[in-house]
Amino acid sequence: MIDPSAQLPADLELPAFTVVDAEVRIELGCRLGPFCHLHRGARLGAGVELGSHVVIGEGAILEDGVRLGSHTVVHPRTRVGSGSLVGDHAILGKLPTTASTSTLKPTGELPPLKMGPGCTVGALAVIYAGTILAEEVFVADLASIRERCRLERRVIVGRGATVENDVTIGESTKLQAEVYITALSTLEAHIFVAPAVVTTNDNYLARTEERFQHRKGCVLRSGCRIGGGAVLLPGVEIGEEAVVGAGSVVTRAVPTMKVAYGTPARVVRPTPPEQLLSAQKKS
Template structure:
């Protein structure tokens, strides 16, 4: 049965926006053309959905000049206050986005993933289902996270070994890969292109300079294997 949409004050909804049943839209929300919003979605105050990306005049990466396809918000999603969801981002069903989150263009976020307050997910990332990205972590562009990945607060991932010097870097940007069940502790830093294999774990404050093998727990700067993840901590043994 269709249930009406509740819309707050000063909301701007552009042309060709599709809005499902039982949707709540807060105050001062802007929804750009063509955006698709599913059923049972809650959008809090000051949210922007479907924004086209922009670049500074002196940006190293130039705009392609083409307008991206609209954003898509799946059934049951919640989007917190002052969050921005860019064009061509896809949130699958029951994704929870907390306040002050940025989800850039060409990002896909899987079912029932939780994106914590102040998280930034840069362009061209894929996030699996039932992940937990906690407060103020940073997911660099071109990264891939599998299912059931845990990223603790203030984790930093990186994708540029050249730190913005020399043209050589332009075809070598590479995000991080965290495979299913991987976990990264608070304030850890992951260097460009590094892979954390299934059920790999990175201790808080560590700097990952080499790939982390499946079920290994690594610690320190640079991070080194300390031991294997205990059996009772493996994803396969969780209820």
């Protein structure tokens, strides 16, 4: 079913059961799989490719060369940057929902998700509204990125990793598989976070009203590295080029360019000079 107000190129072949609503605009060279639904005002740039059963929400924009896997859902007003690749069953621009007993309350209307050019989003990944991905961000299969986050250029979010709401992540930072970044955290540039690292923001473990005055995410400064399975307690700061050993429980700040490990983690030595970022750039 094609609305007569839709603007389609003459050479476009629409497969069976395609629905194109009013004011949709599709540029040259696009290919659509069967059972796609393009809602009112959606825009497809030149050379966009959609798998089967794709839903494009009202006013969403797919820039030139975007490719979406089958069963992808793009929520209203989401913008996907040119040349981006999105895997099957991904959800882009989802609005948050909360349980009736949740302490996380709605904060008003969220702006749409914006993805820069050259991003990759894996199969079954979910990225919420209000978030911004800069160019060439890589989000692996099954990852989740909540609302009001900002990921800078070339950030990598590994398979099954979770980035909660109101998190900023700096350029070229890498989160490995199953990492959990708690809400209200700040990660600067060129950080490495190994698999299954957990960060926390509530020392009161969801008890007492006082906890709301002290809830605070972690701060990871540029170039620091966190070993696999480490746990960072609320408000902990890891200094520039510092290293946290695998399996550590970090209860206090780790100074710049120091190595700390253990339960609780304690500083044991300086970061080896050959491991500093400045040394890598020279080699």
